[in-house]
Amino acid sequence: MKIRIGTRGSKLALWQAYFVQDRLKELGVDSEIVKIETKGDKILNVTISKIGSKGVFTEEIEEKLKNGEIDIAVHSAKDMPSTLPEGFELIAFSEREKEHDVLVSHKSIDLNQKDLVLGTSSTRRIACLHKHFPHVKTVPVRGNLQTRIQKMKDGACDALWLAYAGVHRMEFDHMVVHEFDLEEFVPAVGQGSVAIEVYTGISEEKKELIRKAVNDDTTETILLAERAFLKVMNGGCSIPVYGRATIEGNTLSLTGGIISLDGKREVAKTCNTTLDGGLKAGETLAHYILENGGKEILEEIRKEQAE
Numbered sequence: 001m002k003i004r005i006g007t008r009g010s011k012l013a014l015w016q017a018y019f020v021q022d023r024l025k026e027l028g029v030d031s032e033i034v035k036i037e038t039k040g041d042k043i044l045n046v047t048i049s050k051i052g053s054k055g056v057f058t059e060e061i062e063e064k065l066k067n068g069e070i071d072i073a074v075h076s077a078k079d080m081p082s083t084l085p086e087g088f089e090l091i092a093f094s095e096r097e098k099e100h101d102v103l104v105s106h107k108s109i110d111l112n113q114k115d116l117v118l119g120t121s122s123t124r125r126i127a128c129l130h131k132h133f134p135h136v137k138t139v140p141v142r143g144n145l146q147t148r149i150q151k152m153k154d155g156a157c158d159a160l161w162l163a164y165a166g167v168h169r170m171e172f173d174h175m176v177v178h179e180f181d182l183e184e185f186v187p188a189v190g191q192g193s194v195a196i197e198v199y200t201g202i203s204e205e206k207k208e209l210i211r212k213a214v215n216d217d218t219t220e221t222i223l224l225a226e227r228a229f230l231k232v233m234n235g236g237c238s239i240p241v242y243g244r245a246t247i248e249g250n251t252l253s254l255t256g257g258i259i260s261l262d263g264k265r266e267v268a269k270t271c272n273t274t275l276d277g278g279l280k281a282g283e284t285l286a287h288y289i290l291e292n293g294g295k296e297i298l299e300e301i302r303k304e305q306a307e
């Protein structure tokens with residue numbers, strides 16, 4: 001048996017695909033990597049929220065899953081919409097890397113510096129920044145990590161605000177100049193884990209093999225809770241929603257929230273549940289947040305983004 005692994009062609013995406021290939025190899029399973037270009041890779045001059053549709057990094061890959069050209073697709077779990085198109089399913093989540101955000105720069109950075117400019121196009125990060133460091137400016141810097149670092153060095157910004165996981169995987173740890181506190185800056189849902197997507201009809205044998213190779217049970221429990229939260233919040237990466245679950249002993253703790261783009265209003269809450277209560281807790285938490293001011297923040301953001 002040979003598993004065909006579909007992936008985007010960026011270095012980070014390939015790192016993830018090779019990671020999955022290595023896990024499969026450990027089980028004696030042969031695989032082949034198929035590179036696929038997506039809309040999100042082609043359009044580099046516009047921020048993701050402006051391209052609009054959910055799944056800008058997934059559509060072309062899902063087409064190949066559907067027509068059988070590939071068996072599985074490897075993604076950053078964070079990039080996966082909370083609701084997948086009919087027939088698609090995430091069947092495994094790799095053990096999560098440290099999920100916090102960092103600043104990457106070629107020079108030292110003081111977040112209190114008046115004229116600081118940070119590179120990010122994430123609405124979650126921009127909103128958090130407006131709340132905690134209102135004097136800091138942001139500019140969108142798109143492209144893969146290597147490209148973004150070059151743009152920064154050429155003067156586009158002072159530092160890039162990124163997920164530690166990607167920075168570490170691309171071996172840019174030496175350029176990390178600031179680490180954001182996980183409690184204060186709750187990351188995006190799914191950050192740091194690699195997810196495996198399949199299309200209906202994949203054999204049970206392949207499915208089990210892939211889960212055995214890649215899935216981490218604890219991460220799966222955590223990610224399913226976070227994604228249940230995101231689903232009700234109806235957010236993709238273009239909405240400043242954050243969510244993070246952790247497990248200690250038999251307790252699953254889930255924090256979720258939404259923050260207005262100007263950083264002035266935030267609704268957030270943490271709840272604790274049992275290990276099998278994650279899905280329910282995610283949904284309940286989202287309903288609480290929507291009913292306590294979250295809905296208004298969301299509507300306002302949608303209106304702004306439609307302009």
Ligand SMILES: NCc1[nH]cc(CCC(=O)O)c1CC(=O)O
Nearest residue numbers: 076078162163165166191192193
């Ligand atoms: N938004 C793009 C994206 N998707 C996944 C990662 C990083 C790796 C991960 O979280 O798995 C990144 C880059 C970033 O946010 O810095």
